[in-house]
Amino acid sequence: MDQILQQFLNVDIMLKVWPLLLRGLGTTLYLCVLVIPLGLAGGLLVALLLISRNRLTHWPLLALVDLFRAAPPLVLLMLFYSGLPFAGIRLSPTAAVCLAFFCNTSSYYGEIYRAGIESIGRGQWEAARSTGLGTLATLIWVVLPQAVRNVLPDLVSNTVEVVKLTSIASVVSFPELLYSADMARSLTFNSSPVVLAAIIYLVLLWPLVRLVSRLERGVATH
């Protein structure tokens, strides 16, 4: 029992590595602020292009979305970070992470937005258009607000997944929370820093996970 406490819950080590992990947390949050809005915006663009049924873009885009949903994010990240340099394109860890996340998250967000927009009946479009609103105005003021409300649980749940996903940036030496914790682990030969990182992730994400559960229940009872 003592051995377990010593290995996983060593308070002295936790206190010592706390500043390092705090910096890691800052980098994780910075990464989130970068990739979540990028993904949300990219996803909206994907959804709009998909529902516009432009013959030129529809099938290639659909193929691309499925491609990026099929490839594990870590594979995309490795391809961009350690594959592209062979073609003479050297990306910084930040750029590689952002590009890999953009490909992955805008595909997932895109599918969610699309489901939301498709859940709004044609009648809404027709009614709004007949009152004199343009297509764009109808989309922005009538369709999107309802669409987003319908898929809000999925949007929040996917955002939780994106935050969790930022931990894979540690694989390309991006100094986020897990990377800092793992570095502290290899310096101290003790797993307490990783436990501390796990606790930080839980404190950060547990409220969001609860929110997802509540939202899902709310939509189900509608």
Added chain:
Amino acid sequence: MTNWQRFVETFFKPEMLRQYWPSIAHGVLVTVEIAAAVVVTGLLLGLLLASLRAYRWQAVNVLIVIFVDVFRALPPLVAILLIYFGLPGVGINLPSFVVLWLVLSLVLAAFAEEIFWAGITSTAKGQWEAARSTGLSFSQTLAFVVMPQAIRLGVPPLTNRTIAITKNTALGTVIGVGEILNQATAAQSFSGNATPLMMGAVAYVLLFVPVVVVGRWIETRFAWRRA
């Protein structure tokens, strides 16, 4: 050399394709084996936990909710590193593929429990009462009346979640599980050429595109048709 030739030489070099396809194929086998094991244990454990929760024993339910919340909020890579590097320190040595299988199974079980539980709670009270009044016991009602409906309701969300979690087998590369990505990066550093990495990416896409397409079909097929 034209740009096109240079591109082919970098990412699709024929000698490399010939030399490394056996190791990539072996990686595919490992990925499929672990993914299949994760799907079976994860879904069964999720089903078991959701059924257990239906009995509403307070102490048990608190434990189940804590387990579910923790594994929904924790990034799987954190759990993988924690178990793989932490347990040897207390005298427990698990092979890397066991750690990967264990963590992904627990994550899938957490999500599956939540989805099945949502299905159980959305079953109308009248169903329970009607089943009980025909003489079925509580357990029989749960197993033969409520669960079949809960499972059916859970199919679309569960499909997507299962796909997302089985893709996480790629995380095994961090602890040296010989799956596709691991074989590909090893071959890349041996050969000094990006072809093996591209082969790995193509292997993943070939493996998962059919799954994603079937998932899309299942989602529309089962969507919004509540019993």
